Amino acid sequence: MKPFNHLTDEMPSSGIRKIFELSEHIEGCIHLEAGQPDFRTPEHILDAAAQAAKDGFTRYTPSAGILELREAIARKVTDKNGFRAGSENVVVSPGAVCSLMSTLLALVEHGDEVLVPNPGWPNYVSQMACIGSKAVRYPLDPAKGFQIDFDALEKLVTPETKAMIINTPGNPTGAVFPRESIQRIVEFARKHDIFLVSDEVYEEIIFEGEHTSTGLYNDDGRIAVIFGFSKTYAVTGLRVGYTVCEESMAKLITKIQQPLVSCTNSISQKACLAALGGPQEHVNEMVRVYKERRDAVIEILTDNDLYLYTPNGAFYILIDISGTGMNSTDFSLELLNEKKVAVAPGETFGETTSTFIRVSFSTDTDKLIEGTHILCDWINKKST
Ligand SMILES: Cc1ncc(COP(=O)(O)O)c(C=O)c1O
Structure with missing residues (x-):
């Protein structure tokens, strides 16, 4: 048989998908890797x-x-x-x-x-x-x-x-x-x-x-x-x-x-x-909640000496894990398996962020706070 289209060889496989698929089998996993709003579609x-x-x-x-x-x-x-x-x-x-x-x-x-x-x-x-x-x-x-x-x-x-x-x-x-x-x-x-x-x-x-x-x-x-x-x-x-x-x-x-x-x-x-x-109020409300969540994450990062920058939009933040000496995929897999927290490995987005992970604010506020605490403790533990 002749080969498939070789152009597809250059397509990167999604590191986020890999984490998501593995996390599906982990009971009680906190999902901080998602890239879609957690809000209900307006009626x-x-x-x-x-x-x-x-x-x-x-x-x-x-x-x-x-x-x-x-x-x-x-x-x-x-x-x-x-x-x-x-x-x-x-x-x-x-x-x-x-x-x-x-x-x-x-x-x-x-x-x-x-x-x-x-x-x-x-x-x-x-x-x-x-x-x-x-x-x-x-x-x-x-x-x-x-x-x-x-x-x-x-x-x-x-x-x-x-x-x-x-x-x-x-x-x-x-x-x-x-x-x-x-x-x-x-x-x-x-x-x-x-x-x-x-x-x-x-x-x-x-x-x-x-x-x-x-x-x-x-x-x-x-x-x-x-x-x-x-x-x-x-x-x-x-x-x-x-x-x-x-x-x-x-x-x-x-x-x-x-x-x-x-x-x-x-x-x-x-x-x-x-x-x-239709009415646009829910958009403002969604942004208000994302901002509240972002501020909570920034506070936890600051308390843990992991603050780098403040994202002014979208619903993501990149967190530097270079202190752990690990690449982002290994770090994300270990965090998932050991601590049941799913994050997106930075190298999925390019080599500039191969020692970063991405946290998404599109998850329930209490879970986000709990997951960010666990994440920061893990980074600090691995960095010592
Ligand atoms: C930067 C960026 N562009 C485009 C899209 C695609 O959005 P859509 O659901 O409209 O295809 C996404 C979805 O995650 C995105 O993050």
Whole structure:
């Protein structure tokens, strides 16, 4: 038999999944590795999904998404993100992960290089592998709260560089790029004539400061902004995300989606329409709870001399375990087996964080506090 597609050899296997699968067999395990909200989906969103199903809204939709949803998204982008968009600038996809993939397929070819954050969400590297392009990782500096190291970034550009992915607020860092950084990134993209793919799925989960969308500076059409419903509305399973970009790019992304997915789930689109149009209080409440949890974790880290930085957004924090002399995977496996606490190993996100672990705030507050105490005791025990 001929071999399978060799491009997939470059796809990293998820260290988080490995920990999650092992943890399923451990009774009483405290889960600090999860990457999805632990909140219940608001009732009006569930009602809209049920109503759409009852109404028989179960057929294919346009590949770019139903017009009402694209119009509602365009209004949200204009009002909330602060840059003008019409329905022609919006492509709805089955989750932001698919928005990223179809957008990258529209911009990047086999052999192109794409600048990818290190640490960063592992799926960026997997997507590059599927396309046959090369992920070139640019460092986010742990000593500066995981902000971009622009000097290091500049040195990574080659004639093959075609695009750059940024993620703010960031997973796994929780770092929020300030407006000046966003402007500098856009200038960098213009200077080197590369596309900018800006992953902003955590836009609403901000504890201090504000989220600045790169879309504000899309003067020459080189920027594609990726947003999602999963994190804001606690609907990870509904699978709806969207790209906002210049019209000809949006048309190409739509064309690519036809062979890829045909369209996004019809019922989910109606549910997301209700999410945008309905009350938004639960989003504020979710952010308030995440912040309370973040503060509790920071306090425990400080008491244990393990404080490094304060994440200003998303629902993650990276914790330095270099004092233990262990790599993050071995540390995470041992912590799970010995202490029944599951965390995400930092090396899953890139070599910059091979001696860090990621803790997620998307777990019940008491469990999070208990798990963080156990984690800190374990780091200190292993460091002596
Ligand atoms: C940084 C980042 N981008 C994109 C996504 C994908 O979100 P979605 O559920 O909309 O596909 C995630 C999900 O964890 C993420 O962490």
